[in-house]
Amino acid sequence: MIAAFRIPGAGRLKQAETARFSFDGQSYSGVEGDTLASALLANGVHLVGRSFKYHRPRGFLSAGAEEPNALVEIKRDAARKTPNVRATVQELYDGLTAQSQNRWPSLSFDVGAVNDIASPLFSAGFYYKTFMWPKAAWKNFYEPKIRAAAGLGVAPDQPDPDHYSARFAHCDVLVLGGGAAGIAAALAAAETGVRVILADEQADFGGSLRFESGAQIEGQDGFAWAQAAVAKLRDMDNVRVLSRTTAFGYYAQNFVGLVERVSDHLRNPGGELPRERLWQVRAKRVVLATGAIERHMVFADNDRPGIMLASAARTYLNHYGVAVGRNVGVYTANDSAYAAAIDLKKAGVDVAAIIDLRDNPTGPVIDEARALGIEVNFGRAAIRAGGKLRVSSMTVQPKNGGGERTIPVDAILMSAGWTPSVHLFSQSRGKVAFNDETKRFVPGTYAQDCVSVGACNGTDGLSATIDEAYAAGAKAAKDAGASVVKGTKPKVDASESWSRGMLGAAPGAGPDTTVKAFVDFQNDVTAKDIRQAVHEGMHSIEHVKRFTTNGMATDQGKTSNMHGLAIAAETLGKPIPQVGLTTFRAPYTPVTFGSIIGHARGPLFDPTRKTAIHPWAEAQGAVFEDVGQWKRAWYFPKAGEDMHAAVDRECVTVRKTAGLFDASTLGKIEVVGPDAAKFMELLYTNPWEKLEPGRCRYGIMLREDGFIYDDGVVGRLAPDRFHVTTTTGGAPRVMNHMEDYLQTEFPHLNVWLTSITEQWAVIAVQGPKSRDIIAPLVEGIDMSDEALPHMSVREGRICGVPTRLFRMSFTGERGFEVNVPADYGQAVWEALWAEGQKHGACAYGTETMHVLRAEKGYIIVGQDTDGTVTPNDAGLDWAVGKKKTDFVGIRGMARPDLVAKGRKQLVGLKTKDPKVVLEEGAQIVEDPKQAIPMKMIGHVTSSYWSENCGRSIALALVAGGRDRMGETLYVPMPDGTIEVEVTGMVFFDEKGERLNG
Amino acid sequence: MLLIRCPYCEEERPELEFRNAGEAHIARSANMAGETDDDFEKFFFIRSNPKGIIYERWRHMHGCARFFNAVRDTVSDKFLMTYKAGEPKPAKLPGAAK
The missing domain is CATH 2.40.30.110 (Aminomethyltransferase beta-barrel domains)
Structure with missing residues (x-):
C-alpha cells in the first residue's frame, strides 16, 4: 500500500522496496532510500518532537544536517540507543525503531508544555536571574529540576557494544561537499592524476541537485549527472569517494577530521563492520564545496509542525516523492520558495497562496507561478501561524499594517534566503567578509591552503558554480604538483538561480508583543529574547549568544546565526559587520565519543607492561598493583592470608632467611663511551671518575633547579661502560633528560646512551641466605665477601646464561640483584626459586619491598621527595661530590632559599x-x-x-x-x-x- | 595536528612524533657554579613567552630522537623553519614580515 502522502511518479525511490519501521510504538511503512523524516512525512506525521525549553510541539524544519527540531532516539537494542539523531539524516532500514524525546507522558500530550504558558518566567538569561536564592537551593533543588525538565535525549546507560575504526589518510586534493561544485572540482583534480578524496555527508551525492528540478548537466537531469560523475570518480584508482562522511573539523595545516557512518543505515550491521570510521586526512589542498543553508522566516508561531524550509519541501517531493501537505502556503522573501511552490503545484498539491514580503519582485519563477494559477501577494507578511500540533492556517497582513486575512493551510513553506556554509572555512581560521549587497558573510581572507567554491563562496547559479569549481579543482591539483591537465568541464544546459532574501525578524515577530517568533528552534530562542538581551546590556554578539543561547548546542546556529545577528544589529542600531559573527566551532555536526576513541578503550586504552616473571607470579596467586604502565606483584598471599598477614610474613622471612623479588621494572640505561665517566660526573651529584670498574655507587640526579629528580645504583662495568638504574616510573624522563644534555649542552662528549630496561630481567635475592641461594647456580664469579663486597658488580653466567650480578641491597640485608637477558628471566627465577625453597625463602612483592626499605630509611624518589627536596633536605649530602666544579643542579642547589x-x-x-x-x-x-x-x-x-x-x-x-x-x-x-x-x-x-x- | 619538519630526518612528520622542549638558545654557562643569582634567574626561570615568533626546542621523540630548534609563530601556530641543535639563531626568517 502506498503511504497517504507519497505521490505516484514523483521522486527517485523505488516504491516496491518497502521497509517497516516504528515511531513511538506505532508501525509505519516506508521505502528503501527514505530517511526517517521522509518516511514519516509520507505517512502524514509531522509532529516528532518537543522543544528544549518550552516543550512546544515540533516537526521537520529541513531535509538535512541542519535540522534543529526533529531529534529522535534510535534504538537497536538495550545497549544501542542513540539519542538526538536527526530524523532528516537517519536512513530508513527495515525494522528501525525510533522514539520521540523530551516529552511526558506522550508526544501529543506533554505536561512540560506548561513551560510554554509560563514562558515569561523563562525569558532570556532566566537561569542567571531566577534561581539566585537561596544559595544552596541551586545545587540541591533548581539545577536537578531544570536538568530533568530541560534537555533533549537521554544518554545510553550501558557500555557501547559497537566498535569504531580509524584511518589516517593523505591526499593531494581533498574536496569537502559532494554537490555540483564538489563533484566538478573533484573531476577536474582527479583527471590530472593526483590523489583525490571526495566526501559528502549524505548517502547520495548531488547536494541541492536532489531538489533542483530545473538543473540539466551534460544533457541529463542534474542529480542523474551527479550519480554518473561520482560513479566515474569511484572507478579511478587515484580517487577515494566517501559518502555518509561528515567533515566535522578543520585543523592546522590542512588536517581535516571526518566521520564516516559505516553501518548506522544497515538493517543488520553484524559484528564485522565498525559503526563509524574516523578519517584523519592531511591534504595538500582543500576544496570547500559545503553549499548553503536556507533560512526560515521569523514570525509568530513559526515553529508549528508543518512549517518548513521551502527547499526541504522540495527535497521531500523531488527526491522522496512525498508531499508535505495537501494545501500549502508559502511565505518568502526570496525566489527559491517559488520554485518549491511550482513543483508542488505541478505534482497536484494545492498552493493556497504565496506571501512575498518583497514589494515588486520580478522574474521567470514569479511569472510561472502566476501562470499555474497560484495566488501571489507582494508586500505582505505572514504575521502568525494557527494550529498547535500541526499548522492549520497562516494569518496575512500588508507588511506596514492593515487588514488581516487568515488562510487555511496544512503546511507552510518558507524562505528568507540562503546562508553560505562557511563553518569549515571559519574553522580553518579564515576570516569571513560581509557582502552588503547580498547580505551574507562569504570567505574573505584565507589562512590555509584551501579554496571555497559554489554556494559556500556566495556564487549564485549552477553555471557559475561549475565554472568556478572546475577551475578551482584543476588549480588545486596543479598547486599540489599535477602537471597534466586534461578532461573537460561539465556543460550546464539548464539551471535555476535566485538571489537575496532578508535577514532578521519579519513583521509580526514583535517587538513588543508576547509572541514567539523563533530564531533558534533548537534552543527555543525568539526574536524578543535577542532584543531583550541587547536591552539588558549585552552589546557584543558573543554575549548575546551566551545570554540567549542562540546558536549554541549541537545546532551551532546553522539556521539561526544570521537572523540572530541581524536582530541584534538592528536593536543596537549598528551595521551587521560591526556587530560581527560568533565563532564557528568544531564539530560541524555532533560526533560520537566512540569515533574519537576508536580502538583506544578497555585493554587498548593504555599499554600494559608485564615483566618476564609476570606469568610465574600470576600462577603463584600474586596480587598486582599498577605502577605506571607496569603490573607489579604487590604481595603473594598464602591461603587464608589477607594483605597484612602476607606482608608481615614476607617482611620477616626476608630478614630471617631470604626473599626473591622481581625488580625487572627498574629503569636501566647503559652509558657507554670514552667520555662516559665525564658525562656521569655532569649528570649526577656524585663523583664517578675514581669509581673502579666492578664497583657500584648510589647516584642522585638533580634538575638544574637543585631538586632531586631521580636516584639509583650505578655499576661501572668497565672504564667506558656504566650500567645505570633509575626508578621504575622515572626511566623515560631520565633517558630524555640525559639525551637532552648529551645532545644539546655536552655534545662534545663521546657517549652513547641506550635504554636497556626491557633487555634485562632483574631478580633481587635479599636476606642472610641470599648468597647460599645464588652461589650454586653461578659460574665464573667469586662470590666471597672479599671478591664481591657490598656495592660491586660482576659479569659472568648463571644457570648457563649471561648475567650482570650486582651485590647491592634495598633491604639492608646481604643482597644481590641478578640481571639476566629478559628471555631467560622466568627460567632463572624458577631455578633460584627452587634453590630458595631449600632455605625457606619466600617471594615478596612491592609492598614488602617498601616496608623493608623504610625500615632502613632508604628513600623512594617521588614518594619521600616531591620535586622540591634537595639532597640536603633528604639527608643525602654525603652523595654530593664536594670537590666537583660542575654538575646539573650545582648552581640551583646554592640558591638562597635552598640553603636557608x-x-x-x-x-x-x-x-x-x-x-x-x-x-x-x-x-x-x-x-x-x-x-x-x-x-x-x-x-x-x-x-x-x-x-x-x-x-x-x-x-x-x-x-x-x-x-x-x-x-x-x-x-x-x-x-x-x-x-x-x-x-x-x-x-x-x-x-x-x-x-x- | 601540526606537521613538523625534522632537520635530521629531512622530512615533515606529524606532531604525534614530537615533543616540545621549551625555549631555544638559552645556553648553559660553562662556569655554572660561579653564576650570580641574577644570571641564574635569567637562565633558569625567565622565558620570553612572545605573541608572535618564538624560537623553541623540539625533540623527534618517536623518530630519530634528536633535539632540534624551530621557529614558530605563536599566533598562527605556523612553523617558519626548523634547524639543527647547535646552529645559530637564524638572522632571516622565511616568509616573516620583518
Missing part, C-alpha cells in the same frame, strides 16, 4: 602508641591546641606497620626536622590527634651490620 634554615627535612617518626600507623600524606603540627587553620610544619611521606620492629614506622618531611630529634609533634586526624616522636630515619639495624650478615 628551617627547610623541610626528611626524618623518622615514631608514634607514641606503637600500634598506631599514620596515614601517608597526614599533616604535622607543633601545637594541636592552636586555632584552625593550624600552622602545618610538614607531612608524612611513608608509613607502614613493621613486623620486624614490632611497631609502626614512618618517614616525614618536617620543617627543621633534623634539629627536632626527640621532639614530640602532633598529627591531627578527623578522629583524634596522634602524638609522634621525631627520630632518625633508620629503624632497623642502625649500624648496618646485616649487609654482610
Whole structure:
C-alpha cells in the first residue's frame, strides 16, 4: 500500500522496496532510500518532537544536517540507543525503531508544555536571574529540576557494544561537499592524476541537485549527472569517494577530521563492520564545496509542525516523492520558495497562496507561478501561524499594517534566503567578509591552503558554480604538483538561480508583543529574547549568544546565526559587520565519543607492561598493583592470608632467611663511551671518575633547579661502560633528560646512551641466605665477601646464561640483584626459586619491598621527595661530590632559599602508641591546641606497620626536622590527634651490620 | 595536528612524533657554579613567552630522537623553519614580515 502522502511518479525511490519501521510504538511503512523524516512525512506525521525549553510541539524544519527540531532516539537494542539523531539524516532500514524525546507522558500530550504558558518566567538569561536564592537551593533543588525538565535525549546507560575504526589518510586534493561544485572540482583534480578524496555527508551525492528540478548537466537531469560523475570518480584508482562522511573539523595545516557512518543505515550491521570510521586526512589542498543553508522566516508561531524550509519541501517531493501537505502556503522573501511552490503545484498539491514580503519582485519563477494559477501577494507578511500540533492556517497582513486575512493551510513553506556554509572555512581560521549587497558573510581572507567554491563562496547559479569549481579543482591539483591537465568541464544546459532574501525578524515577530517568533528552534530562542538581551546590556554578539543561547548546542546556529545577528544589529542600531559573527566551532555536526576513541578503550586504552616473571607470579596467586604502565606483584598471599598477614610474613622471612623479588621494572640505561665517566660526573651529584670498574655507587640526579629528580645504583662495568638504574616510573624522563644534555649542552662528549630496561630481567635475592641461594647456580664469579663486597658488580653466567650480578641491597640485608637477558628471566627465577625453597625463602612483592626499605630509611624518589627536596633536605649530602666544579643542579642547589634554615627535612617518626600507623600524606603540627587553620610544619611521606620492629614506622618531611630529634609533634586526624616522636630515619639495624650478615 | 619538519630526518612528520622542549638558545654557562643569582634567574626561570615568533626546542621523540630548534609563530601556530641543535639563531626568517 502506498503511504497517504507519497505521490505516484514523483521522486527517485523505488516504491516496491518497502521497509517497516516504528515511531513511538506505532508501525509505519516506508521505502528503501527514505530517511526517517521522509518516511514519516509520507505517512502524514509531522509532529516528532518537543522543544528544549518550552516543550512546544515540533516537526521537520529541513531535509538535512541542519535540522534543529526533529531529534529522535534510535534504538537497536538495550545497549544501542542513540539519542538526538536527526530524523532528516537517519536512513530508513527495515525494522528501525525510533522514539520521540523530551516529552511526558506522550508526544501529543506533554505536561512540560506548561513551560510554554509560563514562558515569561523563562525569558532570556532566566537561569542567571531566577534561581539566585537561596544559595544552596541551586545545587540541591533548581539545577536537578531544570536538568530533568530541560534537555533533549537521554544518554545510553550501558557500555557501547559497537566498535569504531580509524584511518589516517593523505591526499593531494581533498574536496569537502559532494554537490555540483564538489563533484566538478573533484573531476577536474582527479583527471590530472593526483590523489583525490571526495566526501559528502549524505548517502547520495548531488547536494541541492536532489531538489533542483530545473538543473540539466551534460544533457541529463542534474542529480542523474551527479550519480554518473561520482560513479566515474569511484572507478579511478587515484580517487577515494566517501559518502555518509561528515567533515566535522578543520585543523592546522590542512588536517581535516571526518566521520564516516559505516553501518548506522544497515538493517543488520553484524559484528564485522565498525559503526563509524574516523578519517584523519592531511591534504595538500582543500576544496570547500559545503553549499548553503536556507533560512526560515521569523514570525509568530513559526515553529508549528508543518512549517518548513521551502527547499526541504522540495527535497521531500523531488527526491522522496512525498508531499508535505495537501494545501500549502508559502511565505518568502526570496525566489527559491517559488520554485518549491511550482513543483508542488505541478505534482497536484494545492498552493493556497504565496506571501512575498518583497514589494515588486520580478522574474521567470514569479511569472510561472502566476501562470499555474497560484495566488501571489507582494508586500505582505505572514504575521502568525494557527494550529498547535500541526499548522492549520497562516494569518496575512500588508507588511506596514492593515487588514488581516487568515488562510487555511496544512503546511507552510518558507524562505528568507540562503546562508553560505562557511563553518569549515571559519574553522580553518579564515576570516569571513560581509557582502552588503547580498547580505551574507562569504570567505574573505584565507589562512590555509584551501579554496571555497559554489554556494559556500556566495556564487549564485549552477553555471557559475561549475565554472568556478572546475577551475578551482584543476588549480588545486596543479598547486599540489599535477602537471597534466586534461578532461573537460561539465556543460550546464539548464539551471535555476535566485538571489537575496532578508535577514532578521519579519513583521509580526514583535517587538513588543508576547509572541514567539523563533530564531533558534533548537534552543527555543525568539526574536524578543535577542532584543531583550541587547536591552539588558549585552552589546557584543558573543554575549548575546551566551545570554540567549542562540546558536549554541549541537545546532551551532546553522539556521539561526544570521537572523540572530541581524536582530541584534538592528536593536543596537549598528551595521551587521560591526556587530560581527560568533565563532564557528568544531564539530560541524555532533560526533560520537566512540569515533574519537576508536580502538583506544578497555585493554587498548593504555599499554600494559608485564615483566618476564609476570606469568610465574600470576600462577603463584600474586596480587598486582599498577605502577605506571607496569603490573607489579604487590604481595603473594598464602591461603587464608589477607594483605597484612602476607606482608608481615614476607617482611620477616626476608630478614630471617631470604626473599626473591622481581625488580625487572627498574629503569636501566647503559652509558657507554670514552667520555662516559665525564658525562656521569655532569649528570649526577656524585663523583664517578675514581669509581673502579666492578664497583657500584648510589647516584642522585638533580634538575638544574637543585631538586632531586631521580636516584639509583650505578655499576661501572668497565672504564667506558656504566650500567645505570633509575626508578621504575622515572626511566623515560631520565633517558630524555640525559639525551637532552648529551645532545644539546655536552655534545662534545663521546657517549652513547641506550635504554636497556626491557633487555634485562632483574631478580633481587635479599636476606642472610641470599648468597647460599645464588652461589650454586653461578659460574665464573667469586662470590666471597672479599671478591664481591657490598656495592660491586660482576659479569659472568648463571644457570648457563649471561648475567650482570650486582651485590647491592634495598633491604639492608646481604643482597644481590641478578640481571639476566629478559628471555631467560622466568627460567632463572624458577631455578633460584627452587634453590630458595631449600632455605625457606619466600617471594615478596612491592609492598614488602617498601616496608623493608623504610625500615632502613632508604628513600623512594617521588614518594619521600616531591620535586622540591634537595639532597640536603633528604639527608643525602654525603652523595654530593664536594670537590666537583660542575654538575646539573650545582648552581640551583646554592640558591638562597635552598640553603636557608628551617627547610623541610626528611626524618623518622615514631608514634607514641606503637600500634598506631599514620596515614601517608597526614599533616604535622607543633601545637594541636592552636586555632584552625593550624600552622602545618610538614607531612608524612611513608608509613607502614613493621613486623620486624614490632611497631609502626614512618618517614616525614618536617620543617627543621633534623634539629627536632626527640621532639614530640602532633598529627591531627578527623578522629583524634596522634602524638609522634621525631627520630632518625633508620629503624632497623642502625649500624648496618646485616649487609654482610 | 601540526606537521613538523625534522632537520635530521629531512622530512615533515606529524606532531604525534614530537615533543616540545621549551625555549631555544638559552645556553648553559660553562662556569655554572660561579653564576650570580641574577644570571641564574635569567637562565633558569625567565622565558620570553612572545605573541608572535618564538624560537623553541623540539625533540623527534618517536623518530630519530634528536633535539632540534624551530621557529614558530605563536599566533598562527605556523612553523617558519626548523634547524639543527647547535646552529645559530637564524638572522632571516622565511616568509616573516620583518
